[in-house]
Amino acid sequence: MEVRTRPALRFMGLLLTLSMLTAAGVSWAAGDAAPKDAYRRPDGILSPSSNPLTVEKATLGKTLFFDARLSRDGKMSCASCHAPDKRWSDGRLRPLGAENIVNARRTPTVLNSAWLTALMWDGRASSLEAQAVLPITTPHEMNFDMPGVIARLQPIQGYRPLFAQAFGDADVNQKRITQALASFQRTLVSNISPFDRWVAGDETAISASAKRGFTLFENKAKCVACHKSWRFTDDSFHDIGLRSEDIGRGAKVPPQVTLMQHAFKTPSLRDLPINGPYMHDGSMFSLEEVIKHYEKGGIERKSRSLEMKPFEISDEERLALVEFIKTLDGGPLKVDYPWMPE
Ligand code: HEC
Ligand code: HEC
Structure with a gap:
């Protein structure tokens, strides 16, 4: 099968749009007094210095986000619960697989997650990088383990160029998987409303x-x-x-x-x-x-x-x-x- 190494022109577009807004000098009503000013959108996307946002990392992350092979039985991807057509949530009262779980919590959106300072409903994860391991390893979610995911992805030829473009070589490891997933999610920014x-x-x-x-x-x-x-x-x-x-x-x-x-x-x-x-x-x-x-x-x-x-x-x-x-x-x-x- 042909591997599109750049399936992500869309969010390249998004990155460009945000920076072009500033470059084009789109300004917000000059002298506009608070309170409206407090709601001004930021001009760019935030990313930590430990994982600066690049199109290559986000491209890899996008592929991983939609890849059900990150789950043990190969049936569930991040997008099964954070679906683009459901505003990056799932529209469900309880997430997939959580029907019998007491106090199961609804799936939140991952839109605008670049700006999250505390993740999960109770804030138990502190970064997108740290969060990404949780769904992969949670039993009622993707029910896998990180060594298992790495062993499964490493031999997939089509991933080699994606990892190489994002990180310099084709090695698959936990840090790269979580950094790429985080990078993709950072590109998911609300449209101008x-x-x-x-x-x-x-x-x-x-x-x-x-x-x-x-x-x-x-x-x-x-x-x-x-x-x-x-x-x-x-x-x-x-x-x-x-x-x-x-x-x-x-x-x-x-x-x-x-x-x-x-x-x-x-x-x-x-x-x-x-x-x-x-x-x-x-x-x-x-x-x-x-x-x-x-x-x-x-x-x-x-x-x-x-x-x-x-x-x-x-x-x-x-x-x-x-x-x-x-x-x-x-x-x-x-x-x-x-x-x-x-
Ligand atoms: C005391 C802080 C606080 C105030 C005041 C407040 N909210 Fe909230 N809002 C929250 C929190 C916290 C939640 C999530 C609560 C939960 O799920 O347990 C929430 C949830 C929501 C949701 C659901 C969003 C979702 O994705 O599920 C909506 C809609 C909402 N608030 C609108 C409003 C509106 C409209 C007002 C004013 C009438 C308001 N809120 C006042 C803190 C607040
Ligand atoms: C089975 C459904 C399911 C799958 C699959 C899933 N998630 Fe989630 N996601 C959830 C639920 C439910 C929560 C909230 C859990 C909580 O707060 O206790 C959540 C929370 C999150 C959050 C935090 C959002 C916030 O506002 O704090 C991020 C980010 C996230 N998921 C990303 C991912 C990524 C990346 C993957 C794939 C590796 C993934 N999710 C797979 C259901 C899912």
Whole structure:
């Protein structure tokens, strides 16, 4: 089979687009005062100095991301659960294989993961490189081990040029696999949304109702207390009073840290699936339902965030808030599926 060593022109395009934006001097409404300024998109993609982003590493990583041979039975790839047509999640209440697991957590998106400072719902991984080993080795996920993956990939001829272009020679090892997977995921950045165009100065980009929704988001409803910045997250953990038994971050910190019991990472609000499921336990299916939860404030318990302050809004205001959140949707990324090396 022909091996396309550069199946990734698409995200080359993406990298270029982001840098071209700056090069072309696309500026955001000059003198635009805060608060809109706080939501400005970054001009480039972040990557750590220990693993600088290159097109070659991302190309290899893309192939690995879609390759089911990274799972023991050869049936599950990262994309089985982080699917491009499901906003890089799976649209499921519980992930594949987790049907019988108590407190199984919903699959989060890997969009904009270049900016994550704590990964997983409870923050138990600190980098994309470190995270990549977890799904490969988790029994109900890909159920494999790293030596097994390496032994399987090393003899695949088609991978040789991909590893060589990314790392200088064709050797397959754990560091290279995780660096490549991380690099590919860093190229998955939300498209420019109507909200971004509005922030950049185009007053016609979003409706009057969505603008009212944004004002509610920042003021009366105080969503911005936790959903901040261009990704709409504070990268922190909160108990928002859901009924779930799962203590989330609480299992990672001493029990005296009251506010972390039942706390989960604040998810981004960009590119949300239209009908959910939302939340770590997939317990909500519409944005109206989510907002009504915040209006009441959820279950009262010691760990509940102090920012969970009940409020009252009209039906019309709730719809405006929903309309605003929908302006954060830039639509699906265009992806060419990679050839699988033989
Ligand atoms: C069986 C489904 C499944 C597969 C396969 C899978 N994931 Fe995930 N992924 C999940 C779930 C579920 C979580 C959240 C787990 C948690 O927080 O406890 C997650 C979390 C993540 C996160 C953290 C996102 C965040 O917001 O913190 C990243 C990154 C990620 N996965 C990448 C990968 C990569 C890379 C692969 C392939 C090597 C992969 N996943 C394979 C289901 C899956
Ligand atoms: C106290 C901090 C906090 C406040 C205030 C807050 N959120 Fe959240 N939000 C979170 C956290 C944490 C989660 C994930 C909770 C979980 O799954 O246990 C979340 C989840 C969500 C989700 C689901 C996203 C997904 O991918 O599942 C939406 C939508 C959302 N919030 C919208 C809002 C809106 C709208 C407001 C204002 C009315 C708001 N939030 C106020 C912290 C907050």
